[in-house]
Amino acid sequence: MVVGTLAIVVIIIILILWRRKQKQRDAVDNGFAVIKKGSITMRDRLRAESLKSLDSRLLRLYDPNKLRQYPLDHVSYIKDIGEGFFGKVFQGRAAGLIENQPKKEVAVAVKALKDEPSKEQKEEFFREVTLMSILSHPNIVKLLAVSTEEEPYGMVFEFMSQGDLNQYLRSALPAETSLNSKETAVYLSQEDLVSISIQIAEGMQYLAEMKFVHRDLATRNVLVGEDLVVKIGDFGMSRDVYCSQYYKMSKETLLPIRWLSPEAYLYGKFSLQSDVYAYGVVLWEIFTFGLQPYYGYTNKEVMQFIQKGIHLGKPDNCPDFVYAIMKECWLKDPEKRIKFREVIKRLQDPHHDYEIPPSTDDEESPGKPRGGNY
Secondary structure, three states, X not given: OHHHHHHHHHHHHXXXXXXXXXXXXHHHHOOOOOOOOOOOOHHHHHHOHHHHHOOHHHHHHOOHHHOOEOOHHHOEEEEEEEEOOOEEEEEEEEEOOXXXXXXXXXXXXXXXXXXXXXXXXXXXXXXXXXXXXXXXXXOEOOEEEEEOOOOOOEEEEEOOOOOEHHHHHHHEEEHHHHHHOOOOOEEEOHHHHHHHHHHHHHHHHHHHHOOOOOOOOOHHHEEEOHHHOEEEOOOOOHHHHOHHHOEEOOOOOXXXXXXXXXXXXXXXXXXXXXXXXXXXXXXXXXXXXXXXXXXXXXXXXXXXXXXXXXXXXXXXXXXXXHHHHHHHHOOOOHHHOOOHHHHHHHHHOOOOOOOOOOOOXXXXXXXXXXXXXX
């Protein structure tokens, strides 16, 4: 009797384990990563609402088998870089990320979820994992590995030694001032600024070809490496580190008002064309060495400018052909705005002589806003 009961129990356990194994095998066969109990699975992640913003072409390119798993406790911590609602970011060193060199350590930037993350934070995290595993371009920051099989969840990126572009520009000086200064500083020539602008445009052209809308292009979301190589990165992280540059529309909604196109602000319409508008503001940031757009004005005042079509003015020492591109980025009709391919063409030709397009604004600027440069 006892033997028969034990046999039945053993059979039940075997059946339960077999069914669990079969479910896991089905998940892998369907192209989704299996994550430990207690975490959101990649299958759930891809069904999540936030992934609707990704073009179906991007999702078809996604291959979870290409993601290198790398537990975060294998990363040697160096220092914190930033922390906010999404999670924390720190600099570290990690071995085994270079093919055929298992012992070689490289500098990395780790973006980790906070302890006990919310469902929304997990969804945002896995959306970024999906996206960054697909994108591959010299001007897009590279995802080296992920930690999604056990907590803490995290992404391991290549480390860009010079930090974000906004702070880099603010710490730099125009090259023409170097003769009159004895300071040890970074000096950027007009050619350097144009090179930075071209690299960002090339990264954005790649995203446009992938049918991906960035929605938050700004110098704070661009990273700088050695030899003035710049890469678009930190998809979403800057909302944490630069929270003061986002306007809180509601409890859940933070918007980068000073970089938003009129249709994005007024109607919530984000598109490749709204990214072009933001790129025009990025150009303005670059040629003002990191000044805040519409500085001296509150976010609410800036919203009024956007509604009235009042644009940023030409920065001091900005070439006419660069400001002409800015103006074409800010055209009221999204379809008439310049394309990134044309931006690259114009920036690469230093001898062209384009006229600044006439303003199509309904209202004129009320004089020099506080802080000037408009």
